Amino acid sequence: MKNLSSKKILFIICGGVSAYKSLETIRLFKKSKAEIKTILTKSAKEFITPLSVVSLSQGKVYDDLFNINNESEMDHIALSRWADVIIIAPATANTIYKLSQGSSEDLASTVILASNKQIFLAPAMNVRMWDHQSTRNNVKILKSYGYKIIGPEIGDMACGEYGEGKMSDPLDIHKEVLNFLSLQTKNKKIKALVTAGPTREYIDTVRFITNKSSGKQGYQLARSLSRRGFETTLISGPTNLDIDDNINLIKVETADEMFKVTQKNLPTDIAIFTAAVADFKVGNKSKNKIKKNDNLNIKLERNIDILNYVSNHNSMRPKLVIGFAAETDNLEKNANIKLSNKNCDWIIANDVSRKDRGFDSDYNEVTIYYKNSKDKKEKLLSKKKSEISEEIVDRIVAQIN
Secondary structure: OOOOOOOEEEEEEOOOOOHHHHHHHHHHHHHOOOEEEEEEOOOHHHOOOHHHHHHHHOOOEEOOOOOOOOHHHOHHHHHHHHOOEEEEEEEOHHHHHHHHOOOOOOHHHHHHHOOOOEEEEEEOOOHHHHHOHHHHHHHHHHHHOOOEEOOOEEEEOOOOOEEEEEOOOHHHHHHHHHHHHHHHHHHOOOEEEEEEOEOEEEOOOOOEEEOOOOOHHHHHHHHHHHHOOOEEEEEEOOOOOOOOOOOEEEEOOOHHHHHHHHHHOOOOOEEEEOOEOOOEEEOOOOOOOOOOOOOOOOOEEEOOOHHHHHHOOOOOOOOEEEEEEEEOOOHHHHHHHHHHHHOOOEEEEEEOOOOOOOOOOOEEEEEEEEOOOOOOEEEEEEEEHHHHHHHHHHHHHHHHO
């Protein structure tokens, strides 16, 4: 995909000696026919001029958060919605720190905070600054938010020292973003369905049986898929979570509702079942609230197994079916049994007996069990669920492409 005529790229240039490299990076993207707009931070204007950027990008340059000429456009909102991707180059140690803390003190940081698009960072700083633990921690935070880090490189620096911290070559930045946009365009033709959250099976009008689930992992997977360009539908049981507007969110309560909505959204190319669907429903649900002194006799009936149904649906089976297994013991044995019995392609299992990850936590540690692969299993070590989702989607993209 060498022609980017339909793509909109927002450059954010920060104040550093490497700012001059951003001009060459802009030139490469303009040569690929991308539409470009640029934000110059206050310190960036100490190194390059707005005129230089305009000459190369042939697009508008922004610098102030509150500009009397642009205020009607609400720049920080308009720019965040306008861009297909955001490239921050050079990304200084100060910028990386501010972004990791959610700062919104200028136009650049406010646009980023308001954006749900893929953000690329090209760090550039002294080797000691890059090696400092605080910088490493800040980069780790940004990775957990879904930022993609390009570089830095090892080499001679303007300060006279040698080491890791040089901004990546403009050609490398161009290639990395080009590959991402190419896959994103290709993935737009691919449909993905994700189920998330718990289901509720009502005993009477106010009481219900449910499974423990926050829905966080499923929601993060939907975000990761959408960011990569997949046409994503999220079928969610009751949660307190929000999702991006470009994801088709369908809310349900019961397992029957989730099953019917899943049926309606077939065929799809990829189906990921993270939802904690109740195995049983109440067969003798009361039409009125059961009183405290009433005799209670609950008759349970087995719910349909949605994962099993979709995996074995010959005419509309997705190309890739992924199930999740929340286990408290014998994780590998139970995961492999589920992989075989459900006839799915992957089972992603996690140990929910741990209090520091899994249920309600922002962290997870999972093992992927593959049905048809030389590598029968692969462990993704404990990290934020957003990072786990990115790693899972990396593997999905590799398999379908």
